[in-house]
Amino acid sequence: MTDVGSVERDRLEAGLRTMELTVRHRLDGLLQGNHTGLLPGPGSEPGEARPYQAGDDVRRMDWAVTARTTAPHVRETIADRELETWVVVDLSPSLDFGTAERDKRELVLAGLTAVAHLTTGGGNRIGAVVATGERTERLPARGGLAHARGLVRRVAATPRATGEGAVRGEVLTDAMDQLRRPPRRRGLVTVISDFLGEPVWERSLRALRARHELLAIEVVDPRELELPDVGTVVLADPETGRQREVETTPLLRREFAAAASAHRDRVSAALRRCGAAHLTLRTDRDWVADIVRFAVARKQSPTPGGR
Secondary structure (H helix, E strand, C coil), rough: CCCCCHHHHHHHEEEEEEEHHHHHHHHHHCCCCCCCHHCCCCCEEEEEEEECCCCCHHHHHCCHHHHHHCCCCEHHHHHHCCCCEEEEEEHHHHHHHCCCCCCCCHHHHHHHHHHHHHHHCCCCCCEEECCCCCCEEEEEECCCCHHHHHHHHHCCCCCCCCCCCCCCHHHHHHHHHCCCCCCCCCCCEEEEEEECCCCCCCHHHHHCCCCCCCEEEEEEEECCCCCCCCCCCEEECCCCCCCEEEEEHHHHHHHHHHHHHHHHHHHHHHHHHCCCCEEEECCCCCCHHHHHHHHHHHHHHHCCHCC
């Protein structure tokens, strides 16, 4: 008799190996360096002072050197090459949904795999806070490729939540607050979620912005954006289990699409106010290509982290 559990574990291992190879082969040549390739920008450590030039940020004026030399000087900053990355992983029941090539939970795992491999190396460390709605688990930040692979596997093996006790929005807020108390070393915080519900997490994310660069990875399924013309269907809320039978009339489909578009606009606006870079991954698109395009755009952007 076949051991179903072992079959699922074998499928998981094979899938993770495929994602690791895909990310490394497709992205290593494009993103040179460690974190400066993904979210480029000035560092946080003080460097040398130099004469002020037109266009320099006046907030970096070095008044001590300016007073000593009687000429305006600014203080350069250098990047800390040992990056600490924390990933907030949303695995609440709404992520167990998908109508295209994969479900959203697989896409969350894909985003985590990409971030882990793009930030591994050179003494960098990565950790995760995994929220299912029923419990929140913190995986400590450590360095090394073996740790990064183990972290992805532990997240992938997280049991699916039943939906009981999950409060939409508060799941992300609680997970983000775990990175604020106690304050973590300055670094990169990545939040991977579908961001459904009202953005009650905005205040917590904005508080993280005071110490960290922010990257928000939003996972989307096309059926969350528009309904097909399929007649009468039963829709279920995975968070609460509530069901409702509806008829997909043209009016309902237009109102659904308008509401979905308005919700995504609210999420995008909230992320912009928090200063987070925003990457969208869809279950019906090539997630590797989307990450490549995003990373290249970040390298070419004159402003870091969506600022």
